[in-house]
Amino acid sequence: MAIWADENIRLLVQGITGHQGQFHTKAMQEFGTNVVAGVTPGKGGMQVHGVPVYNSVEDAMEKEPNASIVFVPAAFAKDAVIEALDAGIKMVVVITENIPFHDAMQFIHYAMYKKARVIGPNCPGIASPGKSKIGIFPNIIFSKGSVGIASRSGTLTYEIVAALSQAGIGQSTCIGLGGDPVTGTTFIDALKAFEEDEETKAIVMVGEIGGTAEEEAAEYIKKEVSKPVYAYIAGRTAPAGKRMGHAGAIISGSMGTAESKIKALEEAGVKVARFPYEIAELVKNDKEIW
């Protein structure tokens, strides 16, 4: 099973001829992803690691892609996402960072109208070990198993996944939601999908300061999630009003603090780790799962 990224993915890479596009096309192929086409306007006819490049998504549709990953620079990202949605693609993973949030609001709402899923922006993508990866996670950290992970962070997630693998705990799907204030896929979307996924036995959330997504997730967990949930929240010592690297990681007034998130999650029965590496220990020692 796994969620959203499985063995049936036929992937389109938008911005395939750029440095990142080329590098990660190869890495995704090595992971086992079926990359069927790429798009870079003006570069149609080329090949990148054996993948044919087209001038437009419409042209690339002859290869019947059912998902797309966007490496296009921030100023052109909205255009690329809308182009994919208009061509009928139902899942678009947006890696690009520094996209103006008004642009993101438009393509996220347009995706809702098109009944399509956007993952990101400003995210590492999604990976289901043994099936497919639509993203930039390092391949070596993963092992196949039954823990689902949803995270607002990149490298911190690699750290936590690697620690899980080292402890002998594999993953069903790992999804990076993105570090921006508004993302196409939320903790609640991921929790719902993991709850329904037969392969997933436990869920790990990696949150951070800013906004109230974790608090809302805690409410949802109370009502709808029966599987054990673990969490780590970054930014306990971050000062208010400073943007900590991610556009979305900012405490505004009294809103978005780590304390508020940890409290809400603990009240919902979530086990919250003090250090990232404690997640693997907590999951491993949980007698309820194993």
Add this chain to the structure above:
Amino acid sequence: MKLFEYQGKELFRNYGIAVPKSVVVQSKEELEKIDMPFPWVLKAQVLVGGRGKAGGVKIASSIEEAKKAFDEIMGMEIKGERVKKILVEEKAEIEKEMYLSFFLDRSSRQYLMMFSPHGGVDIEAMKENVKKIYINPLIGLQSYHLRKLPKETRSIAGRLYRLFIEKDCELAEINPLAISGEAAIALDSKIIVDDNALYRHNELPKENAELTPLEKEAREKGIAFVQLDGNIGVIANGAGLTMATLDALNEFNGRGGVFLDLGGTDDPEKVKQALEIMVKAKPKVILINLFGGITKCDTVARGIMEFMEEHDTPPIVARIKGVNEDIAREMLKDYVIALDSFREVAKKAAELGG
């Protein structure tokens, strides 16, 4: 990027939002040239809130009073921010003070228009009578949204919405919005523009006054860098990992002084640039916490080594995990205190930080 009140009010004028007559001054001599009937209001131009309570706003009924108020306000520090400019404004007739804003509501993923018939206080303190009107970003503001507001504020709300969208704002706020008869007038402005959209707004001020000089330098080099009040400089790759490292330090009573997210890099030069700016912040100890995936550990190690050959640095404690970690550790063994675990490295850095 936050705009100063006077910069926000210039935008308001361009959008036909009424503001009081005003002049921005930096010297007392400029006060003499102001041709405006008394009383005046002299307002410190700072980006932090709470300037009224701090004594940064004064009323003057004569040029003598204005000069005295100028002396009191100019150069004062409000929450650590020094006053460099004063806005001198004609005192407006006020019958009622209201509140109006547009911002991004992260939770609903919609634009939100907030209105209160009682302005002048912090919006977080407003509990009653606050109207929240959600706006779909694809559809935009409609007339029926505006009909939920008092008649005299509708035109100004429509104009403020247009500014919010066209200038890529995170927040466009008028508080207080003064009502005098049929007229509505913006007595203050609070505008935050999305940093990621500044590239398409050459018309906006270039100077981001919120950032420290080092933060500005870092931004120009594309390095995410935040100055904090401790003495341990943290370098990690990825914003989440950097924050997690600062949190871990705190568990051992260490205090982070710099947040530096190296990001994904395969270039030793970028590592050297990061260290260069870190050293300028004068931390007592530097903590490097690296998880190499796409970023190779030995690339970062090369950058550290080359930098330390050419420059003096405070002691560096490092934990380097991931691709090519063995090579990296071997390279750095005479340069840094290398430790294996997240916990150990945080503990050691906290000790050295004292």
